[in-house]
Amino acid sequence: MQPSTNPPNPGSRLTDPVRNPEQAPAPVRTKRAFFLLLLTIFVPGGAQVVAGNRKVGRRALVVTLACWALLIVAAAVFVLNRAILISVLARPGIQLTLAIVLLLLAVGWLLLFVNTLAIIRPTLLAPGARAVLVGTTVLALVCTAGALGYSSFVLNTGRDTIQNVFASGPDMEPVDGRYNIMVMGGDAGENRTGLRPDTMMLFSVDAETGKTAVISFPRNFQNAPFPDDSPLKDVYPTGYDCGDECILNALYPTVQQNHADLYPEGANAGAEAMMDAAEGITGVAVQGYVLVDMAGFEQFIDAMGGVTVQSGGWVPFRGPPRDDMVVRTRWFEPGELNLDGAEALWFARSRYFTTDYHRIRRQQCLQQAMIKQFNPQTVLTRFGDIMSAGEQLVETNIPQDQLGSFLNLADKARDTPFERLTLGAPDFGTSADRFSTYPDFDQITARVDELLLTASGDAEEPAPEEQPEPDDDGAAEEDSAAPAEDSGSGETADGGTDGGGSPEDSSGADASKESEAIESWAAEAPTTQPDGSPLTEEYLIYLEQTGQTGLLELIASNNSECTT
Structure with a gap:
């Protein structure tokens, strides 16, 4: 068979629509535009390799792959031993380096988007497709380069907070471990x-x-x-x-x-x-x-997204004035409480109708709850707010x-x-x-x-208590010593109770104001009204308005009971 002597027909060679879209039909140009945009979103540098400057694209791909490799390593370290990752990321020098790197990546990604638009040539698209492309590009910029830029800002804020709050100097050494x-x-x-x-x-x-x-x-x-x-x-x-x-x-x-x-x-x-x-x-x-x-504490709780505790009793706090009542006392009811910053501050500080010792117990519980809920997920999702609040919170x-x-x-x-x-x-x-x-x-x-x-975990196990010898009638001998001591759940502090007054206005001199009535009550804190219906905030407000503070002290006597 004789080889063909006809010269190649230039028209038979299809023009590559990815690199030369001018001759492609409108639907193909639209698909090409969004394909290149998606490449820039998910594989930065990919659009340049496929349809633009391959040298720029290859360099961008190297950076992209390096970033993915670092993220995979960081995720593996977080799963296997996140203590190492936390220790590294908490150092101001590392945070500054990361902030700079994130800012450079944000700028680089922005430039890739600009270059991708030049490769796409939006003027080749139909007006409707052009508008959708521009809107999608802006949204993609915000979610990618914008997110990196914001992360850089947040990291730098955290670095400033750490430097302003924490001291410089040698590490503390543990004492006896x-x-x-x-x-x-x-x-x-x-x-x-x-x-x-x-x-x-x-x-x-x-x-x-x-x-x-x-x-x-x-x-x-x-x-x-x-x-x-x-x-x-x-x-x-x-x-x-x-x-x-x-x-x-x-x-x-x-x-x-x-x-x-x-x-x-x-x-x-x-x-x-x-x-x-x-x-x-x-x-x-x-x-x-x-x-x-304390003012910073309120802001910090809000930055965490609130805190959750299980309250065992009614906890009074100072509420806003209302036209329909004389007193300003309001009450947190028993059960699960989802507290914002202002509410958590009241929960921790209130000693109305109770004592310093009651609020100490609630403070201990609240601190446990904060640490329990201050997890890596909270830190990552609310890092900026937490760091901003931290500088107002801590010295x-x-x-x-x-x-x-x-x-x-x-x-x-x-x-x-x-x-x-x-x-x-x-x-x-x-x-x-x-x-x-x-x-x-x-x-x-x-x-x-x-x-x-x-x-x-080094304490010895307590020895089992010895049971008293039974008497001749088989009954255990009763201890005739002093009666069992009250747990103190309803007593007033050495500083005394201050009812609905300010938590700040008493001192050790107030010990003479202790309420002996509460300690003399053997009954548990009541949980119902006289008619048998459950206690309500309105009923407790009524008791205060009618001067029945002794009963309110009894009702509040177990509000130190709290779990997380």
């Missing part, structure tokens, strides 16, 4: 001279497992001693023992105003003094402090470079209940015993040692 951090919460209200921390707790965290013990100090705790190496030892050689003026939460403003020069190296003399007092009281070496501003001397390790410990502690001890009622008798006013420090150190052993 534990980190001991003094946590204080308070505010400088208009009726106060300086800041008074109404919430004072020592968190002792196992450096390996994250198991946590919480020691709560009543704000009216008196006679706090100081360690021998504390500069306050010379000022108060027998302890902070000047009577009702020397309750524990007054130490912070006193040192800030009168003895700040004793702590020249400390950024916060009041906080350093509180650390010394906590160490003197418990015998536990305290390495750091966290000072929580601390925890080193920046150690933030990652503490976040890891908090993550480990999320599902482990705290071991708790309150240095007063109900853990040390009832409020009538006034343990906070006249503390026995040997008892305290013994209980603290026991608490830390339990939190570390």
Whole structure:
């Protein structure tokens, strides 16, 4: 067979519609346009390789593949050992690097979209298809390059917050395998001279497992001693023992105003003094402090998306005034509560019709709930809001470079209940015993040692209780000693109750106002109205309006019961 002598027909060679769409029909041009746009969205650089500058496209593909590889590695590390990932990402230097990289990627992706539009040549499309293409491109830009740019901004915000809140310096070393951090919460209200921390707790965290013990100090705790190496030892050689003026939460403003020069190296003399007092009281070496501003606390809870607790009783709080009633008290009912920032603040601080010890228990519960719900998913989805709130929330001397390790410990502690001890009622008798006013420090150190052993899992199993010998009639011999001690669920604090008044206006001098009536009631807190119907907020408001505060104190007496 003779080979054909006819020259190739140029018209028989179809023009490639991807690279040369001019001769393609309108439907093909439309499909080509959206195909190239999808490539730029899901495989940045793909549109350039297929229909544009192949050199630019190949470089963009290398960057794309590298990013996917890094994301896969990060996901694997998160699954296998997320502690490493958290520690790395919590470092300001790493955050700055990531912020810069994300910003460069956002700019690069934006340029690829612009180049893809030039390759598509929207003028070749029908007007309707052109409008859809432009709208889709804008949406894609927002979801891709825009998201990367925003992530860069958020990371840089987080870096600034960490640098502004956390101290620079060497890492803290655990003592006997534990980190001991003094946590204080308070505010400088208009009726106060300086800041008074109404919430004072020592968190002792196992450096390996994250198991946590919480020691709560009543704000009216008196006679706090100081360690021998504390500069306050010379000022108060027998302890902070000047009577009702020397309750524990007054130490912070006193040192800030009168003895700040004793702590020249400390950024916060009041906080350093509180650390010394906590160490003197418990015998536990305290390495750091966290000072929580209550206004910032509200913003932080909102940034987390709220917090959920299970309340065991009715908790009163101060509500907005209403024309149809004289009192302003409102009530959180028992059961599951989904609290926003303002509500969580009231839940933590209220002691209307109850005591300091009730709110201490609720604060412990709320802290457990916050840690339990402060999970990686919350951090990732609300990182920007949390970081913005954090700078208003916290002052601390925890080193920046150690933030990652503490976040890891908090993550480990999320599902482990705290071991708790309150240095007063109900853990040390009832409020009538006034343990906070006249503390026995040997008892305290013994209980603290026991608490830390339990939190570390080293406590011995309690021996089974011996049963009393039966008498001749087979009945157990009754102990004729003193009657069982009240748990203190309904007592007033050493600082007294303040009914519907301000939570800030009482001190240790109010101990004389204790309500003996509540402690004399043997009945449990009532759960129904006289007619048998369930308690309601309207009924409780009616009781206050008619002056039946004693009954309200009984109803609120179990509001320290709370779980997460």
